Amino acid sequence: MNILITGVHGFVGSNLVTALKGNNKIYGLDIVAPGKDGVAKTYSWDDLDSGQVPEVDVIIHLAGKAHDTKNQTEAEVYFKVNTGLTQKIYDYFLKSSAKKFIFFSTAKAAADKVDGILTEDVVPSPKGPYGESKIAAEKYVQEHPAADKQVYIMRPCMIHGPGNKGNLNLLYNVVKKGIPWPLGAFDNRRTFTSIDNLCFVIDGLLTKDVPSGIYNMGDDEALSTNELIEIICQSLGKKAHIWKLSKGFMTKTAKVCGKLHLPLDEERLRKLTESYISSNAKIKAALGVESMPVAARDGLMKTLNCFKEEQS
Numbered sequence: 001m002n003i004l005i006t007g008v009h010g011f012v013g014s015n016l017v018t019a020l021k022g023n024n025k026i027y028g029l030d031i032v033a034p035g036k037d038g039v040a041k042t043y044s045w046d047d048l049d050s051g052q053v054p055e056v057d058v059i060i061h062l063a064g065k066a067h068d069t070k071n072q073t074e075a076e077v078y079f080k081v082n083t084g085l086t087q088k089i090y091d092y093f094l095k096s097s098a099k100k101f102i103f104f105s106t107a108k109a110a111a112d113k114v115d116g117i118l119t120e121d122v123v124p125s126p127k128g129p130y131g132e133s134k135i136a137a138e139k140y141v142q143e144h145p146a147a148d149k150q151v152y153i154m155r156p157c158m159i160h161g162p163g164n165k166g167n168l169n170l171l172y173n174v175v176k177k178g179i180p181w182p183l184g185a186f187d188n189r190r191t192f193t194s195i196d197n198l199c200f201v202i203d204g205l206l207t208k209d210v211p212s213g214i215y216n217m218g219d220d221e222a223l224s225t226n227e228l229i230e231i232i233c234q235s236l237g238k239k240a241h242i243w244k245l246s247k248g249f250m251t252k253t254a255k256v257c258g259k260l261h262l263p264l265d266e267e268r269l270r271k272l273t274e275s276y277i278s279s280n281a282k283i284k285a286a287l288g289v290e291s292m293p294v295a296a297r298d299g300l301m302k303t304l305n306c307f308k309e310e311q312s
Contacts, residue, residue, distance in 0.1 A: 001023070001024045001025070001057045001058060001206065002024070002025045002026075002027070002054070002055070002056040002057050002058075003020065003024050003025070003026050003027070003056055003057065003058045003059075003060060003206075004026075004027045004028075004029055004053065004056040004058070004059045004060070004098070005017065005026060005027070005028055005029070005039075005059075005060045005062060006028075006029040006030070006059070006060070006061045006062055006063035006085070006089055007029075007030060007061075007062035007063030007064065008026075008028030008029065008030050008036065008039060008042060008062070009028070009030050009032070009034075009036065009042075010062060010063075011159075011161070011163045011164055011165065012062050012104070012159060012195070012198070013028070013030075013062050014036075014163055015161055015162065015163065015195045015198075015199060016060065016062075016198075016199060016202060017036065017037075017038040017039060018038065019199035019202075019203065020199075020202070020203070020206075021038035021039075024206075025040055026038060026039050026040060027039065027040055027041055027042070027043065027053070027054060027056060028041070028042030028043065029042070029043050029044075029045065029047075029048070029053065029063070029089070030042055030043075030044070030045075030063065031044070031045070032044070045085070045088070048088065048089070048092050053092075055096060055097045055098070056096070056098050057097075057098055057099060057100065058098060058099070058100040058101075058102070058206060059089060059092075059093050059096075059098050059100070059101050059102070060102045060104075060202065061085075061086060061089050061090075061101070061102065061103045061104060062104050063081070063085050063089075064081055064082045064085070064086075064104070064134075065077055065078050065081040065082050065130070065133075066130075066166075075129035075133075078129040078130055078132075078133035079129065079132075079133045079136065081133075082130070082133035082134050082136075082137055083133045083134075083136045083137045083140070086103060086137035086140065086141065087137070087140050090103070090140065090141055090144065091144075093146070093149075094144065094146055098149070099148075099149050099150065100149065100150045100151075100152070100205065100206070101141075101146065101149065101150070101151045101152070102152045102154065102202065102205055103137070103138075103141060103151070103152065103153050103154065104154050104156065105134045105135075105137065105138050105153050105154060105155050106130070106131065106134050106155060106156065107155045107156065107157045107191075107216065107218075107276070107278050108126060108130060108131040108134065109124060109126050109131050109134035109135040109138055109155060110122050110124050110125075110126070110135075110155055111124070111125055111126070112125070112126060112127035112128065112131060113127075113274065113276075114275065114276045114277060114278070116277070117277045117278070117279050118216065118276070118277065118278040118279060119216070119279050119281075119282070120155070120213070120214045120215065120216055120282055124138075138153050138214070141153060149212075150210070150211075150212045151212045152205055152210070152212060152213065152215060153213070153214045153215070154201075154215055154217050155214065155215065155216050155217060155278070156193045156198065156216075156217035156218065157190070157191040157192060157193050157216075157217070157218045157276065157278050158190070158191075158192050158193060159192075159193045159195060159198060160192060160193070160194065160195065160299070160300065160303045161194060161195025161196065161198075161299075161302070161303050161306070162195070162302075162303070162306040163306075164195075164303060164306075168303070169307065171228070171229075171232065172232055172304060172307050175229060175232045175233060175236070175238075176232075176236055178238070178241070180241040180242070180243050181225075181226070181229045181240075181241065181242045181243065182243045182245050182250065183225065183245075183250060183269075183272060183273055184226055184242035184243055184244040184245075185244040185245060185246060185247050185250070186225070186247060186250075186272075186273035187224065188224055188225055188273050188274055188275040189222040189223060189224050189275050189277055190222055190223060190224075190225070190228075190275065190276050190277070191218040191219065191222045191276060191277050191278040191280075192218065192219050192223065192296055192299070192300065193217055193218045193219060194219055194292075194294045194296070194298075194299025194300070194302070194303075195299075195303075196293065196294045196299060196302070197217075197218075197219055197292040197293065197294050197299065198217060200292065200293050200294075201215075201217055201283060201287065204286075204287040204289075208287060208288070210286045210287065211286060213282075215282055215283040215286065216278045216279055216280055216282065216283065217278075217280060217283060218278045218280045219280070219292055219294070219295070219296035219299060220280065220291050220292050220295070220296065221295065221296040221297070222275075222277045222296075223296055223297070223300075225272065225273070226242055227297075228300070229242055230242075231297060231300050231301060231304065232304055234301070235301055235304035235305055235307075235308060236304075236308070250269065251266075251269065254266045254268070254269040280292070
């Protein structure tokens with residue numbers, strides 16, 4: 001099978017190439033086009049217009065502007081990249097001979113906050129340019145149906161694995177320094193997405209006759225932040241130091257810290273302590289499986305061990 005992957009040099013793209021290269025011929029599409037092991041050739045976005053990109057069976061669209069936790073990115077950048085590039089590659093798909101299009105959106109396109117469990121039938125209510133630009137891209141795809149083709153919109157929760165760069169890395173480094181976790185009184189649960197489970201799902205979409213549609217993507221088990229801290233400490237061979245300071249005290253502290261422009265402001269406190277549980281029941285039913293191959297704890301431990309190897 002011939003596959004074109006946009007954003008092939010990114011974290012998810014690199015892992016997908018490793019997982020898929022054995023049985024497929026992979027081409028890349030990225031901002032820059034250097035050689036990459038497992039990729040026959042990488043093209044630039046300008047090459048789409050010049051007709052240089054070869055015909056493929058499947059297009060996997062990963063390229064996008066990731067969520068900026070520091071809120072320093074202009075809104076127009078999100079829409080130019082997340083919405084504009086999706087429109088460009090999807091228009092190319094509609095004219096091409098490719099039969100499957102897999103678009104990586106985000107859970108944040110559906111909801112910034114979750115009360116209960118997030119399912120695919122929720123009415124989208126994103127907040128901020130990241131989620132809004134992704135839902136705009138989703139709407140464009142849905143408003144331009146592809147006859148006799150299969151189109152998948154994937155909404156993963158936080159993806160992690162080898163090569164990951166993001167909030168999990170920051171938390172890992174904080175715990176590594178032996179700094180106690182002061183938010184133990186907050187009882188939250190979050191869904192994570194192991195890169196191995198993600199690759200399993202994509203392989204299923206490629207090899208099985210899965211109906212077109214929107215699918216959440218995540219591990220089977222949701223974990224609390226306290227459990228995550230314990231897993232990080234286990235990977236480091238350290239004892240977990242979790243302080244259960246009162247919620248009221250930490251809320252007041254965050255308010256003061258915000259006024260002093262310190263890291264733990266009210267918004268970051270909310271992000272660290274909120275629950276965000278996403279159901280993966282629909283994609284498992286579509287693939288005909290009862291569970292994902294990698295348990296949430298095992299996937300996180302694999303990622304954390306990679307962090308340790310990278311820093312050694």
